[in-house]
Every structure is written in C-alpha cells, then in structure tokens.
Amino acid sequence: MNTQIKFTLNGSPVMVEAPGEISLLRLLRDHLNLTGTKEGCAIGECGACSVLLDGRVVNSCLVLAPQVNGREVVTIEGLGQQDGAHSASDLQAAFVKYGAVQCGYCTPGLVIAGEALLRSNPMPTRAEIIDGIAGNLCRCTGYQQIVDAIEQTALQRAERTQQHAAAKVQE
Amino acid sequence: MNSFGYVRADSVEEAVALLNAPGLTSRVLAGGTDLMVAVRAGETSFDRVVDISMIPALRRIEMNGARLRIGAAVTFSEIMRHPLILQGARFLADATHSVRTMQVTNAATLGGNVANAAAAADTPPVLVCLDAEAIIATPQGEHGSAPLWERAPVASLLRGHLKHAIPAGGLLIAFEFDPLVPETRNTFLKLGRRNALTISRINIAATGRQDNAGAIADVRLVAGACFSRPRRAHEVEAMLRGQPPSAALFAEAGQLMMRLMVQETGQRWSTEYKSRALAAMVEEALENVLPLHPEMATEAVRESMR
Ligand code: FES
C-alpha cells in the first residue's frame, strides 16, 4: 500500500510516495537515494543505520517510514552541509585524522551517534563516550580511535567557543 | 513482505476508536523497537498499525495528586533523566539506563516494554516492585469511540513471556505509583549476556527501609526473568521483615529465592547457573537497600553500578 510521506530531510522539505510498511532505513536508501545510512543487521543491534529523528539518535531500521511524517530527519549526508554546500563536518574530519575509519561501514552511524552525544553532552569523559556509542558495532577499529576522534572534536569545539567568547569580550 | 497500513492517532479517544475499527486487525505502534523486529521476522497478524507515540497525553511525566504518573509513550531516555523519577523511583531510571544504547532508549517506551511482556524486560520488575497501577483505556460505545478508563495492577497484566492481559482493543495510557520516600533505598541489578543493548537474563528490583533501631521495616523484592512472570517475592519479604539486617539473613533470603525459582520453573539446563546467580544477586540487592552500616552506604555504590 503506497502512502505519501512528508517530512524535513537534512533541512529541506521532502515528499515521497512509498509503501507504508517499510522502514525509514529503506525509505532513505531505496526511495530517496541517500545511501550513506547503512544497513548492518536490520534488527536494531548494530547502529549502522543511525539517524537523528527530531534531534535524537535512533536506529532507522526500527522506525516505520510513515512515522516520520511531519518530523525532522538528519542523515550522515546532512551533517557536513553548511549553506547548501557539502564539506566534511569537524567530527567527520576528526574520524579521518585519528584513523577511526577502516572499512567504513560503521562510520556513518558512529558519526551520527557521536554528533548526538556531543550535542547533549559537549564535554563527555572517555567513559561517557564509550557509553554513548554502545549501540554501534565496529568490526575493524577496536573503538579506541573512534573514541579519540569524538574526544578531540569535543576539545576543538570547546576551544572554538572559548575563542569566540574571548573575541566578543575584546570587541 | 507483510503489507499493512499506518495511521497516527492524535488523541486517546481517536487511538481507541482506530484500534477497534471494524473489519481491521490493528496493532499498537509506539517506539517500534519490538514491533519492527517482529515485522522483519515475518509477523503478519495485523493489517494496520496505529501509531500512538505522538499522543501528547501519553508523553507526560507528572504528579497526579500524591502519585507519580508516567505516560505509556514516555521513552526510556526521558525516564532516565527526569527529576521526578530520579527523586521518587531512582531504580526505574537505573533500569532504563541499563539498556545502554541511545538509539534504543530514545525510541523504546515504558508502555511498550510492559505490553510486549518479554520475560527478560528491564522495567516491568521495577513497576511491580513499586506496586504500580496501569491505567488502560478500553473500548466502549460504538466502535470504542467513548473509551472507559480502567485501572489494574501492572503485576496482573503480565502473564508470562510475551503474554499480557491488556483487554482486547484497549490501550495503555499511563502508570501510576506512590513515589518512594527518601528513607526508602532502592536498587536495580541486572545480569546480562553483554553490556550494551542487553535484555536481562536476570534482573532484580528491590526497595528497603529500616526503622530507627535498624531493623527491617519494609522490603520489596522482585526478580525478572526467573519466575513465570515478575511478581513480588512475598515469601522472602515476610522472612526479612522485622529482622535486623545481617549477612547471614541475606544469604538465607537468597537461598529461599533460589528454592522458589526452582519450585516454580522446574529444573532446566540453565537452572544450575541461574539459581546460584539469582541467590547472589538477591544478597547484593539486599545489601544495597538494607545496608548493615547505613552511615557508610553512600551514593558511590549506585554510581559504580551505572
Ligand atoms: S541496521 Fe539498524 S541497527 Fe543494525
């Protein structure tokens, strides 16, 4: 049964006709051509399909596509976007810099989970980072580099806000 | 693939009417964390899902007089941070936190966890330990358009693994219980197969309060995934009440709990391991809520568990 799904995707309104019984993951990949979001297990165990739904990280394989009607979805493709132009976000750049990407299959999900964590807790401890990415499996890296990348991004962001504040004071 | 329709309800009345629409088999969809897995596994017993996750009345955590009320569509993430819950039922926050996976706690709902009725679910033992009541809207009038609000103890709704006693066409609205007084200690312990994402193999919810002389004034104990369904271990509670806490007493309580489990579920391949683990967990839970040296028991114990 096809149904019309209208929602905000990476900041822009979209409308798509799709079967009502598919997951958000399949909607993104098969109907909207956004293949950055990966399917690992399709049963909510690996986190490869992580997206932000109304700002909170969820497994898109466990969301029924029409559930996003009227809501806001951000995928990995939407993270680096600034003023419509594509570039890697600071967190994505840190993943590359700290060797947190090997085969890359888990990476979009981990970047999304890392971003969600940093938005709710801008200065997480290493333990909190490990907790924050507990829903994401990576078969390659052993996780340390991923934790490094998230930790360093938090530090960089804090530094930037500080500089920002200092510049404001000087003005 | 199973083909079914989707409809979102904006109010309780609309949801109950949709669930009871004639000619259609409808299923409640809340967080989706269990239903989507079932769909993928080929579940085909319904032809429409009614999404109740956006109904404002089901999403609140609030005081209802002296009772703490949690809407059925409140998510685990919301529970684990809410000040009313941290204050009045900290072990419920601990239970939701024990899932550990943001992706799941952001979606999974309290009502879904009860309605799914998995033996190893994390929150039902805590709700049973709190003697929580469920508020259920049941169909009444033409196609259920004027629902009736009923109350039932959560314990009475749980009928064994994946079996619940929510009336047909009914909808869980909220859970209500008396928040714990500050003198009542509470704990949630879980033994899982692995740390993240785990549903419990054994879990324990317990509360305890001592009188001025240190004797056990009140104790409640519920083990999940050990008995046919989560229930208060009244036999063990009765044995403890009025006694001064001691390591020997707690060991005895663990042994009694273990015997009760074996009595009820019989010998299985896992019994040897599980019953011993249960006894040890009962002891630990009792040590947490009825400390032998209350002045030395600190929040540090709890923090180390989180
Ligand atoms: S594909 Fe969704 S959690 Fe694995």
Ligand code: FES
């Ligand atoms: S980099 Fe290969 S699974 Fe994580």
